[in-house]
Amino acid sequence: MLYSFNESRNQYLFTGFTLDWYKGIFSNTMLIEAIQTTMYIAIISTVVSVILGFISSIGIMFLNKKIKNILVSVNNIPLINPDIVTAVGLMLLFIFLRINLGFNSMLIAHIAFSIPYVVLAILPKLNSVGTDLINAGMDLGLKPRQIIPKIILPITLPNIITGALIAFTMSIDDFVISYFVTGDGVSNLSIWIFTQTKKGINPTANAVSSIMFIIIISLLMVYYTRQMKREETI
Amino acid sequence: MKILKVLLATTVLIGIVGCQKDDRETLNILNFGEYINPDLVSKFEDEFNVKVVYEEVESSEGMYSKITSGAVDYDLAFPSEYVIELMKTEGLLNKLDNDIIVNKKNIDNKYYDLIEFDTEGEYFVPYFTGSVGIMYNKDLVDEKDLQGWGTLWNKKYENQVYLYDSIRDMIGIGALYNGYDINTKDETELKDIEKDLIELDKNSRGYGTDDLKNLVAAGDGAMAIVYSGDYLVTYEDQMATGGEVNVGYYVPEAGTNVWIDGIVNPTTSKNPELANKFINFMLETQNTVENCDYVGYTTTSKTVFEEFINSDEEMYKLEAYSLNDDTFSKSESYRSLGVEYTQIYSEIFTRVKNN
Numbered sequence: 001m002l003y004s005f006n007e008s009r010n011q012y013l014f015t016g017f018t019l020d021w022y023k024g025i026f027s028n029t030m031l032i033e034a035i036q037t038t039m040y041i042a043i044i045s046t047v048v049s050v051i052l053g054f055i056s057s058i059g060i061m062f063l064n065k066k067i068k069n070i071l072v073s074v075n076n077i078p079l080i081n082p083d084i085v086t087a088v089g090l091m092l093l094f095i096f097l098r099i100n101l102g103f104n105s106m107l108i109a110h111i112a113f114s115i116p117y118v119v120l121a122i123l124p125k126l127n128s129v130g131t132d133l134i135n136a137g138m139d140l141g142l143k144p145r146q147i148i149p150k151i152i153l154p155i156t157l158p159n160i161i162t163g164a165l166i167a168f169t170m171s172i173d174d175f176v177i178s179y180f181v182t183g184d185g186v187s188n189l190s191i192w193i194f195t196q197t198k199k200g201i202n203p204t205a206n207a208v209s210s211i212m213f214i215i216i217i218s219l220l221m222v223y224y225t226r227q228m229k230r231e232e233t234i
Numbered sequence: 235m236k237i238l239k240v241l242l243a244t245t246v247l248i249g250i251v252g253c254q255k256d257d258r259e260t261l262n263i264l265n266f267g268e269y270i271n272p273d274l275v276s277k278f279e280d281e282f283n284v285k286v287v288y289e290e291v292e293s294s295e296g297m298y299s300k301i302t303s304g305a306v307d308y309d310l311a312f313p314s315e316y317v318i319e320l321m322k323t324e325g326l327l328n329k330l331d332n333d334i335i336v337n338k339k340n341i342d343n344k345y346y347d348l349i350e351f352d353t354e355g356e357y358f359v360p361y362f363t364g365s366v367g368i369m370y371n372k373d374l375v376d377e378k379d380l381q382g383w384g385t386l387w388n389k390k391y392e393n394q395v396y397l398y399d400s401i402r403d404m405i406g407i408g409a410l411y412n413g414y415d416i417n418t419k420d421e422t423e424l425k426d427i428e429k430d431l432i433e434l435d436k437n438s439r440g441y442g443t444d445d446l447k448n449l450v451a452a453g454d455g456a457m458a459i460v461y462s463g464d465y466l467v468t469y470e471d472q473m474a475t476g477g478e479v480n481v482g483y484y485v486p487e488a489g490t491n492v493w494i495d496g497i498v499n500p501t502t503s504k505n506p507e508l509a510n511k512f513i514n515f516m517l518e519t520q521n522t523v524e525n526c527d528y529v530g531y532t533t534t535s536k537t538v539f540e541e542f543i544n545s546d547e548e549m550y551k552l553e554a555y556s557l558n559d560d561t562f563s564k565s566e567s568y569r570s571l572g573v574e575y576t577q578i579y580s581e582i583f584t585r586v587k588n589n
Contacts, residue, residue: 195267195290
């Protein structure tokens with residue numbers, strides 16, 4: 001981070017203070033596009049995977065034990081599986097289905113690898129609550145279509161937020177899978193940094209990383225201070 | 235209901251992103267990061283009313299695997315010479331259309347002569363070039379000690395020499411030290427090289443790649459094996475920040491490895507005519523100059539090089555920018571080794587590093 005203000009490209013000598021590398025971010029169109037892609041993909045894939053993960057968690061909860069165990073194990077496969085296997089698998093699948101590699105394929109891939117994390121965040125909570133609360137709610141006169149918004153959603157909200165945060169960070173963080181399923185000139189931030197290696201990493205990369213770091217730290221601070229306040233009120 | 239709204243918004247958003255269709259002809263380019271002046275790409279788009287889809291990878295090998303995976307129909311790629319040879323032998327390259335590429339006359343023919351597999355340049359056009367050499371810190375190294383590749387083995391600089399962490403480059407240097415061909419497949423020669431490299435490994439401070447230039451400039455280590463481009467970056471950087479250059483670049487008179495990256499038209503291309511037009515566009519003198527200013531490596535264009543060498547800029551007169559004719563004539567470039575010898579080279583390098 002310190003060297004993102006360094007006048008020289010040298011990472012071992014600090015010759016003087018400059019903001020040129022920060023200016024460099026805005027004049028680099030490839031980089032700007034990569035940042036945009038990263039953000040779009042992260043936001044859309046988080047929203048979609050949270051919704052799909054939430055629905056599938058509810059579905060899994062109501063299954064009988066045997067099938068439930070099988071599905072949970074299937075859900076865990078992508079978590080244990082090395083990224084590179086998932087990446088090549090998805091790439092071959094896209095080629096087989098004749099889906100053009102590009103933004104859409106990257107988005108689908110990100111949604112696919114985010115869902116298991118969301119399920120993993122939500123399902124244990126649902127399991128521990130069980131069906132008793134739902135039955136109680138029905139007894140007290142809730143209509144079936146009110147069950148999800150009135151009971152399940154409020155209970156699992158903290159877990160949904162956790163799942164969303166994991167999905168978001170996994171998506172921003174991902175390199176291996178994105179690298180394989182991209183095409184059509186679409187690249188995200190991690191791919192952009194990787195492609196710099198042929199010519200040597202540009203200090204602009206230091207500048208971008210510093211900005212990302214500060215944004216994420218401040219988001220976390222906001223999240224924690226809010227949580228602390230909530231705990232105090234309780 | 236809120237969920238439904240979010241879902242709807244998302245689908246619409248995906249729809250919008252997915253439907254950015256463009257009627258213009260497209261040209262798919264696969265290149266390394268920061269390896270072309272982006273202004274030239276936009277200029278080409280305007281001039282020919284086409285759309286350029288520009289994608290980046292990190293290495294020639296990455297380029298090869300992206301092209302052979304068949305996922306995207308690339309029209310142009312910029313791999314290094316040994317990957318061009320591999321692609322040519324595997325029939326992955328289209329012949330270039332010299333009726334369209336009239337600016338090919340600008341290219342310096344010595345680069346075609348260096349490449350033994352395509353001296354007529356039927357399949358590629360040289361893009362940028364550079365050499366491998368020894369970068370040294372002027373405060374720590376006596377210039378009288380710079381005597382051929384043996385400089386690296388000099389006991390005086392024990393634990394002061396950084397080596398390049400790459401199979402081909404290290405075995406190439408072992409070969410040059412012994413006066414062998416850098417693509418040697420001779421068993422006894424390879425044994426000699428291994429023995430010498432093990433000795434060099436013991437003499438060395440460690441391995442690295444791009445960061446070596448910074449280590450030597452900072453005085454951590456007296457010398458390192460670097461690419462000429464690494465030296466030029468340091469040179470320009472030091473000129474810009476302080477004006478005093480504390481590092482030198484030495485290439486032994488016995489010759490070195492010269493690399494050439496070329497522009498090729500893979501057989502996946504859907505629009506070879508436009509690809510050839512792009513190559514011709516890049517070779518126009520004015521465009522080459524703009525591209526050189528951005529990329530910073532040595533140009534392969536004779537006309538542009540003459541313009542540079544006659545300018546006041548000191549950098550173009552450095553040996554790191556262009557080898558003198560004598561050293562160049564003794565230098566060699568990498569050839570594609572084939573599966574068997576790629577494996578053997580890799581095993582030798584592993585043994586050298588793990589001894």
